[in-house]
Every structure is written in structure tokens, then in C-alpha cells.
Amino acid sequence: MPQTITEKILAAHSGRETVVPGELINVRIDMALANDITAPIAIDLFEKSRTGSVFDQERIALVPDHFVPNKDVRSAIQVQAMRAFAGKYNIKNFFELGEMGIEHVLLPEQGLVLPGDVVIGADSHTCTYGALGAFATGVGSTDIAAAMITGEAWFKVPESIKFIYHGQPGKWVTGKDLILYTIGDIGVDGATYKAMEFTGDAIKNLPLADRMTMANMAIEAGGKNGIISPDETTLDYIKPRAKRPFECYTSDPDALYADVRTYDVSGIEPQVAFPFLPENARSISEAGTVLIDQVVIGSCTNGRIEDLRLAARILEGRTIDKNVRLIIVPATPTIYRQAMTEGLLEVFLSAKGIVSPPTCGPCLGGFMGILGPGERAVATTNRNFVGRMGHTSSEVYLANPAVAAASAVLGRIGSPEEL
Amino acid sequence: MKIEGRVWKFGDNIDTDVIIPAPYLVTTDVEELGKHCMEGVDAEFTEKVRPGDIIVAGKNFGCGSSREHAPMSIKGAGISCVIAEGFARIFFRNAFNMGLAIFESPGVFQGIEEGDRISVNQDTGEIMDHTNGKRFSASPIPSFMQELIKAGGLMSYILNKRRA
Numbered sequence: 103m104p105q106t107i108t109e110k111i112l113a114a115h116s117g118r119e120t121v122v123p124g125e126l127i128n129v130r131i132d133m134a135l136a137n138d139i140t141a142p143i144a145i146d147l148f149e150k151s152r153t154g155s156v157f158d159q160e161r162i163a164l165v166p167d168h169f170v171p172n173k174d175v176r177s178a179i180q181v182q183a184m185r186a187f188a189g190k191y192n193i194k195n196f197f198e199l200g201e202m203g204i205e206h207v208l209l210p211e212q213g214l215v216l217p218g219d220v221v222i223g224a225d226s227h228t229c230t231y232g233a234l235g236a237f238a239t240g241v242g243s244t245d246i247a248a249a250m251i252t253g254e255a256w257f258k259v260p261e262s263i264k265f266i267y268h269g270q271p272g273k274w275v276t277g278k279d280l281i282l283y284t285i286g287d288i289g290v291d292g293a294t295y296k297a298m299e300f301t302g303d304a305i306k307n308l309p310l311a312d313r314m315t316m317a318n319m320a321i322e323a324g325g326k327n328g329i330i331s332p333d334e335t336t337l338d339y340i341k342p343r344a345k346r347p348f349e350c351y352t353s354d355p356d357a358l359y360a361d362v363r364t365y366d367v368s369g370i371e372p373q374v375a376f377p378f379l380p381e382n383a384r385s386i387s388e389a390g391t392v393l394i395d396q397v398v399i400g401s402c403t404n405g406r407i408e409d410l411r412l413a414a415r416i417l418e419g420r421t422i423d424k425n426v427r428l429i430i431v432p433a434t435p436t437i438y439r440q441a442m443t444e445g446l447l448e449v450f451l452s453a454k455g456i457v458s459p460p461t462c463g464p465c466l467g468g469f470m471g472i473l474g475p476g477e478r479a480v481a482t483t484n485r486n487f488v489g490r491m492g493h494t495s496s497e498v499y500l501a502n503p504a505v506a507a508a509s510a511v512l513g514r515i516g517s518p519e520e521l
Numbered sequence: 522m523k524i525e526g527r528v529w530k531f532g533d534n535i536d537t538d539v540i541i542p543a544p545y546l547v548t549t550d551v552e553e554l555g556k557h558c559m560e561g562v563d564a565e566f567t568e569k570v571r572p573g574d575i576i577v578a579g580k581n582f583g584c585g586s587s588r589e590h591a592p593m594s595i596k597g598a599g600i601s602c603v604i605a606e607g608f609a610r611i612f613f614r615n616a617f618n619m620g621l622a623i624f625e626s627p628g629v630f631q632g633i634e635e636g637d638r639i640s641v642n643q644d645t646g647e648i649m650d651h652t653n654g655k656r657f658s659a660s661p662i663p664s665f666m667q668e669l670i671k672a673g674g675l676m677s678y679i680l681n682k683r684r685a
């Protein structure tokens with residue numbers, strides 16, 4: 103029976119030859135992840151179960167990243183609980199400040215998630231790892247507690263939608279623009295409960311960082327997972343990092359899809375998603391005049407070294423508008439150091455931006471750049487819901503790092519072409 | 522079993538950031554989370570709501586983050602169940618895993634007004650609006666998920682299974 107990559111991975115992890123969409127299955131987990139918001143609930147539940155030991159000390163990752171460096175006493179208490187739990191059960195992948203980065207950038211960087219894996223995370227953007235050819239999906243804290251006991255999770259096998267991207271993207275068009283365009287096309291519930299499979303020659307030519315940005319935002323269309331078949335680009339990234347064996351799967355050519363959508367990327371401009379939903383994507387040429395107060399470049403969507411390089415290309419030799427605050431958040435310490443070695447931090451500071459330590463911080467309106475009433479921000483993050491970055495009357499516009507950097511210089515939403 | 526209560530209505534795409542805004546994610550206490558339920562859409566909601574009230578919403582309810590604090594805050598506010606045109610996937614999963622009753626019922630949003638008294642039959646999925654006399658039906662819950670609910674959520678389910 104022909105199968106999609108998602109079906110093949112789920113079948114392999116449930117001890118089956120094949121699975122069909124709609125089936126409820128129990129699957130073996132390769133990695134279970136939680137952060138400083140979701141781990142405390144999972145830890146409580148785990149302790150109440152009196153299980154005594156976790157299923158595998160190597161296959162649990164606890165990443166304090168949302169409110170870290172701790173923004174207040176209560177967030178410090180949440181991380182204390184994680185630290186104590188990691189110590190008590192000898193969890194190998196607990197990341198202390200200094201090694202800690204935004205989970206969905208950190209785990210691939212550390213080689214903890216690999217092609218063919220099943221990964222669950224108590225964080226909705228766990229779908230990022232689909233860019234490596236893994237089945238990765240967000241779940242709740244209860245699922246993580248259960249997985250820490252059993253090493254398993256229950257799933258309904260999703261139907262898949264195939265997204266085919268053809269053609270040569272324009273100069274400032276990135277993976278962020280392709281995914282914003284796609285969400286604009288199908289809507290924020292366009293892929294609810296479904297697997298989003300990204301394919302086509304434009305994906306083949308897309309750097310891995312951009313692929314991660316795309317898979318990262320599958321949840322913004324309601325998707326269960328985003329997924330891209332591993333290829334040379336994937337293996338170049340994975341091989342030096344992998345510390346355990348992995349398997350590469352691809353969809354059969356005659357596999358069944360709930361829908362197939364084809365895009366010519368040469369016709370797609372850089373996108374800006376207007377408040378208050380990621381589906382409100384517009385071409386940059388149709389953004390109009392939107393004055394801004396803040397720009398945030400970072401997050402699990404666009405906080406990688408490639409994103410910082412792109413922003414620096416725009417900001418080099420320029421100063422940002424005097425009415426704008428620019429906050430740059432390298433996603434991990436490794437990226438921070440790279441940015442330092444490559445001279446990017448110098449560029450950002452000379453442009454009058456500021457560089458934050460790795461953290462989720464402003465992305466979820468946690469700390470490090472909260473918006474006041476009526477303020478507007480361009481952000482390279484993934485959500486522009488009401489109040490996402492601060493006051494309920496503030497606004498977030500989602501864009502790629504080049505557009506975000508150019509907007510910081512212009513003092514309004516604008517394209518790098520205008521500089 | 523029947524749930525009966527007064528209706529509060531919310532529209533499409535009610536996301537987890539407005540159900541429980543991020544600044545409150547520094548606790549796992551259900552009652553405290555309940556004090557800030559829906560604060561991102563209606564700052565006075567928790568003053569108006571009474572124990573047993575029901576939320577009726579549009580499509581894609583609970584989209585956004587995986588925070589279980591969202592269903593927890595709804596429970597904490599005393600809401601007895603949520604009925605929507607549709608739910609976002611992780612919210613749907615979390616609600617079952619932690620025992621918040623939810624029902625997917627296309628057509629409810631148009632047919633039910635805020636303030637109506639309605640009842641839901643948990644076994645049959647039948648919804649009755651006692652104010653205007655209209656009836657609706659919710660999609661049946663898959664048997665595995667009924668087992669989850671019967672056991673009292675995912676944790677009790679797997680612990681029962683391990684003991685057996």
C-alpha cells in the first residue's frame with residue numbers, strides 16, 4: 103500500500119507495516135520535550151503517579167526558555183522544579199542557562215532530534231523538526247507526563263495535504279514568506295488535524311534554516327505536523343550532529359492526499375501578516391503606511407544564524423529610525439557566539455539595536471520587550487494574536503528578518519528594496 | 522449525564538493567548554488561572570461568569586499554544602463545558618487528557634444566543650436550547666477517547682492499565 107512519509111514514520115513506531123488516516127494508534131517516542139511553562143504540570147503529574155523512574159533518561163529534554171533568565175520569583179520557582187526533577191531522575195538533556203536556547207532551535211542544533219523520529223513536545227511549535235524528516239507534534243503537559251512513564255503516546259493518524267512549491271524565489275523571499283503565503287491561502291484552520299507535507303523543486307533548493315521556519319509554522323494553519331523529506335541538505339546538517347542511528351523516509355509517489363496545492367514561488371513577494379491572525383498575509387507592496395514602535399528579530403521561527411546574517415546585511419552601515427526600538431534575540435548560545443565572531447553584534451549595536459540573551463521573552467509577551475497600549479511591532483516570530491506581545495491594544499506584524507530589519511531603518515513597514 | 526447552564530458566546534479563532542495571557546503562566550494553580558480566564562477578549566468575564574455556565578464558540582477554538590493552562594483556566598472559572606463549531610487540535614487533545622468536557626457541533630454558533638439556558642446530554646451528544654427550543658447534535662466521541670474520559674483522563678487511564 104502506498105504511504106506518505108508521515109504514515110511510514112507512524113507505522114514504523116507502532117510496530118506495523120502500514121497505518122491509515124483516522125486510525126488510533128500508540129507510538130513509541132524518540133524524544134519528549136517540555137519547557138519552563140509546560141514541564142511543571144507534567145512533573146506534578148509524574149510525581150503523583152509514583153512511578154519512580156522515567157522511561158529513558160536520554161530521551162527527555164527539559165528546556166527552560168520562555169521566562170529565562172528568570173523574569174520574576176514565580177518563573178524562577180518553575181525552573182527550580184525542572185532543575186530538581188532533572189537531578190532526581192538523572193535526565194541528561196536539561197539545559198541550564200549558558201547552554202539553554204530556544205527549544206526548537208536548540209534540539210536540532212544539539213543533534214537530539216533526527217530524521218525518522220517521532221518527537222512530542224509540550225509546546226505547539228514542536229512541529230519544527232518535521233523539516234528534518236521527523237514526525238514531530240505539539241501535545242499537552244499530560245501527554246508528556248504519560249510519555250515520561252511509558253515512552254509512548256496515542257495518535258489519530260492524520261490525513262496529509264501536499265504543498266508543492268515550484269520556481270525561483272525573488273531576492274528577499276524566504277521560507278517565512280512561503281509559509282505566510284500558504285497560511286494566507288488556506289487559513290489558520292486550513293490544515294486542522296492534518297499533516298502538511300512541503301515538497302517541490304523550490305523546497306529542494308531551500309536552505310535547512312528556511313525549511314525549519316516553514317515546518318515551525320504548520321501549527322499556525324492548525325496542522326498536526328509539517329514535514330519535508332530528508333535530502334542532501336538535511337544530511338549535511340544531521341550527519342555531524344547525530345549521536346544515534348536514524349532513518350530517512352520519503353512519500354511514495356502514489357500516496358493518497360486529502361488535498362494537493364501547487365504554488366509558483368516566483369510570483370510570491372515578501373509577506374507581512376497583519377494583526378491579529380497569521381492568515382492576514384499581504385504582499386509587502388500592499389502593506390501601505392504602517393508606522394512602527396518596535397522590531398523583534400528572533401524566536402524559534404527566525405532566530406537562527408542565517409536569520410541574523412540576513413538582518414545584518416540590511417543593517418550594515420545604517421542606523422535605525424529614532425522612533426523604533428530594535429531587539430535582536432539569538433536563539434542559542436552557539437548562535438550568539440557565531441554572531442559575535444562574525445561581527446554581526448557590532449553591526450546590530452552600531453545600528454542602535456540591542457541584543458538580548460537567548461530566550462523566548464518578547465515572542466510570547468513574556469518579558470524583554472513588552473508592547474504598551476497601541477504600540478506596533480514588526481516581528482520575525484510566528485503569532486500576532488491579540489495581546490501576544492503585550493497590551494491587548496498593541497499590534498504585531500509578522501515578517502521575515504530582511505523586511506523586519508528594513509522596517510526598523512524606515513520607521514514603518516517596508517521592503518529592503520526601499521533602502 | 523446532563524450538563525445544564527447559561528451561555529457565554531465567543532467568536533472564531535479564540536486563541537490560547539486570549540484564553541489565558543502569557544503573564545499568568547507562572548502558576549499551575551487551577552483556581553488562580555481561572556481568575557484570568559478569557560481576560561484577553563473580555564477583561565470582566567470572570568466577574569460575570571457563574572459556576573456551571575457554558576461557553577459556545579465559533580470555529581478553531583483554542584488555537585495557538587499547547588498550554589494546558591487554557592483548559593485549566595476554563596475549568597477554574599467554573600465553566601461546565603465548551604461547545605464550538607470546531608476546536609484546534611492540541612486544545613482538543615488537552616481537554617480530553619484532563620477531563621474538560623467539549624463538544625464539536627456545527628451550527629451551534631448561529632443557533633444559540635448569549636444568555637440562553639441550554640443543556641447537553643453527554644452520552645448522546647444532544648444539545649437543547651431551552652430559551653428558543655432549538656436542538657443540535659454534537660459529533661460522537663471516538664470510543665478510545667470515551668475510555669479516557671471514563672478513566673478520568675489520560676494519567677489515570679495509563680496507570681490503571683499498568684496496574685492491570
Ligand code: SF4
Binds near residue numbers: 168484
Ligand atoms: S520562541 Fe515563541 S513560539 Fe517559539 S517556543 Fe518560544 S514562545 Fe513559543
